[in-house]
Amino acid sequence: MSRFFFLIYGGIAYLLFLATFLYTVGFTTNLFVPKTISGHPELPWINALLNNLVLLGIFAIQHSVMARKGFKKWWTQVIPDPIERSTYVLFSSLVLILLIWKWQPMGGVIWSLSSPFLSGLLVAVSLLGYTLILASSFMIDHFDFVGLRQVWRYFRNQSYEPLKFTTAYLYKYVRHPLYLGFIIGAWATPVMTTTHLTFAVIITAYTLVGIYFEEKDLVNFHGKVYSNYQSRIPKLIPGFRKKELPRETPVPVSDRVA
Numbered sequence: 001m002s003r004f005f006f007l008i009y010g011g012i013a014y015l016l017f018l019a020t021f022l023y024t025v026g027f028t029t030n031l032f033v034p035k036t037i038s039g040h041p042e043l044p045w046i047n048a049l050l051n052n053l054v055l056l057g058i059f060a061i062q063h064s065v066m067a068r069k070g071f072k073k074w075w076t077q078v079i080p081d082p083i084e085r086s087t088y089v090l091f092s093s094l095v096l097i098l099l100i101w102k103w104q105p106m107g108g109v110i111w112s113l114s115s116p117f118l119s120g121l122l123v124a125v126s127l128l129g130y131t132l133i134l135a136s137s138f139m140i141d142h143f144d145f146v147g148l149r150q151v152w153r154y155f156r157n158q159s160y161e162p163l164k165f166t167t168a169y170l171y172k173y174v175r176h177p178l179y180l181g182f183i184i185g186a187w188a189t190p191v192m193t194t195t196h197l198t199f200a201v202i203i204t205a206y207t208l209v210g211i212y213f214e215e216k217d218l219v220n221f222h223g224k225v226y227s228n229y230q231s232r233i234p235k236l237i238p239g240f241r242k243k244e245l246p247r248e249t250p251v252p253v254s255d256r257v258a
């Protein structure tokens with residue numbers, strides 16, 4: 001019974017994620033949806049700013065806390081293992097819905113392109129960023145990231161197998177194509193309002209901090225394989241690699257003696 005219930009739960013969480021993701025694309029590109037990031041201001045500037053910072057803070061805390069190993073260890077004593085990822089996906093969607101719902105546009109324009117061609121180009125770049133997010137997720141394992149692989153394997157009575165490390169497709173050029181997609185999607189806009197800028201700056205800062213912690217986990221899990229990858233492949237910008245000091249490489253989790 002729980003197998004079937006978990007599968008349905010995972011499916012609902014996934015559908016909600018897809019709908020929220022698509023709405024977010026419309027929200028940030030100011031296209032297709034009724035509520036957009038740069039609508040008409042309703043609150044005094046400072047109130048709107050504080051409101052938006054709180055919403056972005058909730059988004060950042062939920063994503064980073066729920067993705068950490070220590071939290072997962074505790075959390076899986078509360079909710080069953082096979083639906084841990086679907087629950088993360090569900091909470092992430094709910095937090096994003098809250099952010100979009102309560103977001104307060106602020107007055108002020110940083111740049112506004114007058115050329116229809118350049119405007120169209122920037123919208124296309126932004127949509128390309130969002131496509132990059134989806135495409136990169138398939139290059140590792142889309143269905144694992146959204147929790148469907150976990151509930152499906154449980155349904156079929158198969159135990160979970162961790163994701164294999166990949167350097168294929170875009171991961172040959174940068175270590176974080178998916179996060180690069182987020183940054184492109186957040187910044188590429190023909191009209192940069194102060195409200196959009198707040199969003200783009202915080203999302204970029206949050207992504208960079210997230211990469212730092214994700215890479216710590218990856219080095220911890222894959223050891224030398226990942227630190228070699230770090231030394232060969234740039235983080236976010238293809239062809240651009242900062243000279244990094246050699247790091248101490250821990251023994252990978254998979255090689256540790258119990």
Ligand SMILES: C[S@@+](CC[C@H](N)C(=O)[O-])C[C@H]1O[C@@H](n2cnc3c(N)ncnc32)[C@H](O)[C@@H]1O
Nearest residue numbers: 136140163164165166171175176177178179180
């Ligand atoms: C949302 S994905 C983002 C992946 C990557 N940071 C990116 O921006 O393309 C996060 C998950 O991908 C995993 N991951 C990151 N790089 C990976 C790689 N090269 N191969 C396999 N899994 C990876 C992380 O361990 C984490 O569970």
